[in-house]
Amino acid sequence: MSLEYVIKGENIEKKFKGFTLAIPEFKIPKGFATALIGENGAGKSTLMNILAGIRLDAKGTIRYFDEYDQVERENANQKERIGYVGPGHYYLPHWTVKQVEEVSGIMFEGFHKDKFESLCQELAVYGTGGFDKAKKVSSFSDGTKMKLMLANVLARDTEALILDEPASPLDPLMREKLCEMIQSYIEEGNGERSVFFSTHNVSDMENITDYAIIMEHGKIVEEGFVVDLKEKYILVKGDAEDKAKAKEVLYTMTANNYGFEGICLAENLDKLAGMNITKEIPSLYQISVAVMKANSMMGR
Amino acid sequence: MLKAWRSYWAFTNDLYKLMMLVVVPVALIATNIYLVARGHGDGLLTLFALYFIDTVSDLFFMNGFYRKSNSSLEFLQSSPKFARFVKEITIIDIVRRVLVYQIPFVVELIGAADSAEKLQWCKGNAFWPWLAILIAQLVVFVARHFVVWSQMYACIVAGYMVLMFCFLLIIIVGSGSPVITNLVLIVLILVMSMVTVWYTNKKVRESYYDS
Amino acid sequence: MRILQNSGVPIYQQIAEQMKADILAGKMKQGDYLPSIRSLAKELKISVITTMKAYELLEAEGLVTAAQGKGFYVNAQDSEMLREQHLRKVEDALQEAIAAAKIAGISEAELKQTLEALLSMEE
Numbered sequence: 001m002s003l004e005y006v007i008k009g010e011n012i013e014k015k016f017k018g019f020t021l022a023i024p025e026f027k028i029p030k031g032f033a034t035a036l037i038g039e040n041g042a043g044k045s046t047l048m049n050i051l052a053g054i055r056l057d058a059k060g061t062i063r064y065f066d067e068y069d070q071v072e073r074e075n076a077n078q079k080e081r082i083g084y085v086g087p088g089h090y091y092l093p094h095w096t097v098k099q100v101e102e103v104s105g106i107m108f109e110g111f112h113k114d115k116f117e118s119l120c121q122e123l124a125v126y127g128t129g130g131f132d133k134a135k136k137v138s139s140f141s142d143g144t145k146m147k148l149m150l151a152n153v154l155a156r157d158t159e160a161l162i163l164d165e166p167a168s169p170l171d172p173l174m175r176e177k178l179c180e181m182i183q184s185y186i187e188e189g190n191g192e193r194s195v196f197f198s199t200h201n202v203s204d205m206e207n208i209t210d211y212a213i214i215m216e217h218g219k220i221v222e223e224g225f226v227v228d229l230k231e232k233y234i235l236v237k238g239d240a241e242d243k244a245k246a247k248e249v250l251y252t253m254t255a256n257n258y259g260f261e262g263i264c265l266a267e268n269l270d271k272l273a274g275m276n277i278t279k280e281i282p283s284l285y286q287i288s289v290a291v292m293k294a295n296s297m298m299g300r
Numbered sequence: 301m302l303k304a305w306r307s308y309w310a311f312t313n314d315l316y317k318l319m320m321l322v323v324v325p326v327a328l329i330a331t332n333i334y335l336v337a338r339g340h341g342d343g344l345l346t347l348f349a350l351y352f353i354d355t356v357s358d359l360f361f362m363n364g365f366y367r368k369s370n371s372s373l374e375f376l377q378s379s380p381k382f383a384r385f386v387k388e389i390t391i392i393d394i395v396r397r398v399l400v401y402q403i404p405f406v407v408e409l410i411g412a413a414d415s416a417e418k419l420q421w422c423k424g425n426a427f428w429p430w431l432a433i434l435i436a437q438l439v440v441f442v443a444r445h446f447v448v449w450s451q452m453y454a455c456i457v458a459g460y461m462v463l464m465f466c467f468l469l470i471i472i473v474g475s476g477s478p479v480i481t482n483l484v485l486i487v488l489i490l491v492m493s494m495v496t497v498w499y500t501n502k503k504v505r506e507s508y509y510d511s
Numbered sequence: 512m513r514i515l516q517n518s519g520v521p522i523y524q525q526i527a528e529q530m531k532a533d534i535l536a537g538k539m540k541q542g543d544y545l546p547s548i549r550s551l552a553k554e555l556k557i558s559v560i561t562t563m564k565a566y567e568l569l570e571a572e573g574l575v576t577a578a579q580g581k582g583f584y585v586n587a588q589d590s591e592m593l594r595e596q597h598l599r600k601v602e603d604a605l606q607e608a609i610a611a612a613k614i615a616g617i618s619e620a621e622l623k624q625t626l627e628a629l630l631s632m633e634e
Contacts (some may be wrong), residue, residue: 031549032559054377057509079380089372094313102310107379152375179556186559187549210560225560227523281521 004030004066006160006194007051012060014046021046021058021218028160031191033182033208036198037288038215039296044198045086047215048164051196052084065159080109083153086164090149093138097125100137100152110157119151123177142169154181161185163197167204175204183208202285214288216295226284233290234269235282237261242275252290263290307385308392316357321400324353328404336407346405350397373507383501390500394493398434434492514555522557526565527572534574534585535593545575545583572596 009026021043028034038044049055051062064078091100097120104111125147126132140148146169153161161182167175182195199205212229214222224232238246243255246262249271253262263282264272282290309317328349335345376382512529514522533539545551548566552559566583569575575583612622 052378054374055508077380079378082378084374084378086374088374090374092372094316096313099310099313103307103376106307106310107376107381107385149375180553183549183553183556187547187553190547190549207556208558210558226558227521227560227564230521280517280519 006030007062007064007196008066009051009062010060012047012050012058012062014050014055014058016046019043019218021050023047023060023218023220026220028194028196029211030194031186031189032210033186033195033197034211034213035202035205035209035284036196036213036215037200037202037292038198039292042215043218044215045088045164046218048084048086048162048196048198052082052086052162053079054084054086081159083156083158083161084164085146085149085153085161085166087142087146087168090145091137093136095137096134097137097148098133100148101133104152104155108156112155112157116151116155119155120148123147123151123174125151143171143174146170147174150178150181154185159189159193161193161195161197163195165198165200167197167199167201172204175201179205179208202288203283206284209284212284212288214291216292221295222287222291229284229287230281232266233282233287234264234266235261235280235286236264236269236272236277237280238272238275238277242277246272246275246277252293263287304388304392307388308396311385311389320353320357320396324349325400325404328401329407332404332408346401346408349404350401354397377508383504386504387497387501390497391493394434394496434489434496512555514557523561523564523568526555526562527568530565530569531572531574534569534588539585541585541587543585544581545569545585547582 005027007026007028009023012021012023012026014021019041026047036044036047046055050058065081068078095103101113101116104116105113120126125144126135137145137148146166150163150166166178170178182197186193186195197205202209206226209226211225212223213220222229233251236246236250238260240255240257240259243260246260247253247255249268250260250262250264251268253260255261263286269279312320328346332345373382376385379385512526514525516522518525530539530545539545545566546554548562549559552562555562566575566577570577570583573586574588575585577583609622617625
């Protein structure tokens with residue numbers, strides 16, 4: 001499988017007080033949905049801000065669509081081709097939905113007003129109150145604000161989406177819808193469109209995740225295609241008496257009086273020979289938790 | 301210029317437009333006519349109104365758009381046209397201030413000049429109120445990058461300093477012919493406008509970096 | 512097509528097997544194009560990489576061929592080759608049974624008996 005990359009980064013570094021984001025190599029495969037997973041404070045948002053070009057104070061080189069370099073990041077056209085959605089202060093709070101629509105038309109060439117309006121209807125941005133474009137953005141709940149932002153980026157002609165925690169403020173029904181929208185976006189792109197999103201709701205997003213990047217303390221600790229990760233890590237369950245022996249072999253383990261459960265690297269599976277264990281394919285959620293646990297400072 | 305107006309129109313909300321383009325100038329003109337008719341007014345009221353109204357309106361209606369610590373820019377920053385957009389609305393904002401504050405200021409000055417001999421000069425030098433307003437608004441722009449409450453003090457202190465500077469200018473330049481004086485004023489107006497746009501743009505670009 | 516999330520069989524393998532069954536049963540004919548990778552992913556609500564891997568598996572087995580930029584189409588099914596493939600599968604399974612029998616100390620005669628018993632049960 002020959003891969004192309006939509007964004008490639010090298011030696012990305014950004015220092016804060018007591019925290020350093022340091023990523024020697026970074027790649028987002030083209031034509032796929034890539035998930036960025038990690039603890040709070042792992043540096044996910046900082047990384048996404050850097051990639052979206054709304055934070056330009058990081059070191060390193062970033063290349064977009066194999067065309068634009070970081071030098072051009074501030075005003076280059078790649079921003080026209082990337083849709084960014086963030087959980088922070090995205091719009092000016094005094095704006096109304098109408099202003100969002102008008103400013104979008106000015107700020108982005110490929111913004112379609114009619115598409116924006118139909119998306120707002122589809123996502124029920126206006127709620128049950130009917131079509132009210134005079135509503136202020138600051139009066140919206142986090143969930144509604146997220147819907148508005150999604151409608152906004154999806155109404156544009158883009159080739160990549162950078163979505164920072166899109167699922168968090170949404171209810172289960174909307175999360176399902178979000179997954180559908182991401183899949184439609186990628187399908188319509190026919191290999192030319194990519195989505196990069198960060199999430200804590202790994203289970204909800206697992207079915208659409210092609211590639212996963214797991215971060216801890218400003219570093220990437222694991223990455224790969226989900227199908228490959230599911231072969232690299234194996235979920236094993238065993239009896240209580242093998243607990244101590246298993247602990248030495250397993251990548252992460254939880255045990256109680258009745259038995260143990262843990263994630264084992266496939267290459268170490270032989271070392272469990274002779275134990276009465278069952279093997280399962282772990283979910284991406286289980287893999288993520290294991291990798292995060294193994295690399296976390298929490299409780300150390 | 302039409303595009304810039306379009307940007308400005310989209311960027312500001314209806315309440316802001318109503319307040320800043322209609323209510324404030326009408327109220328200021330009415331107040332000034334009233335004061336002048338009573339023999340008061342000294343050219344300070346409009347300038348202080350400008351400091352106060354523009355600082356408050358920026359914080360209140362625009363979430364302190366020009367503040368360095370403004371954190372609500374992510375959407376705009378994600379566009380390749382961010383810098384151009386800000387430049388456009390800054391220029392229109394300058395034009396707006398001149399248009400809106402010019403008439404009340406002139407009304408006030410004419411009234412003041414009639415009562416005070418030393419301001420007689422203003423009548424022959426049409427561009428002077430324009431310059432005063434531009435200087436005043438640069439002060440507003442710079443002061444915006446201070447903390448909210450110190451902004452008010454900074455505006456008042458800076459306001460006096462600007463006026464003193466203007467009076468000094470009147471004494472130095474005003475002794476020459478009105479033609480030269482007006483030319484000097486036009487140059488100063490251009491410089492002030494450019495400095496304001498440049499300064500705002502610089503501050504906006506800083507928003508891409510750590511504050 | 513049915514996909515079981517926790518069956519122990521990777522999803523891409525489930526898809527490949529069901530497609531293979533469709534092809535072998537003649538539901539998909541020679542030259543037919545498989546649904547595009549991304550539309551199948553969307554349809555089944557699974558990731559793109561999963562369908563991609565399923566198709567790659569089918570390609571490796573010689574059932575389909577990838578056409579540059581056009582997707583995957585079904586190959587002519589060589590019945591001789593298919594028989595060969597199935598035979599190999601049978602051999603593999605029997606080999607495994609023999610190995611297990613050795614570990615358990617089951618004699619050759621006993622093993623044959625077991626096979627015959629199982630065959631008669633099938634009938």
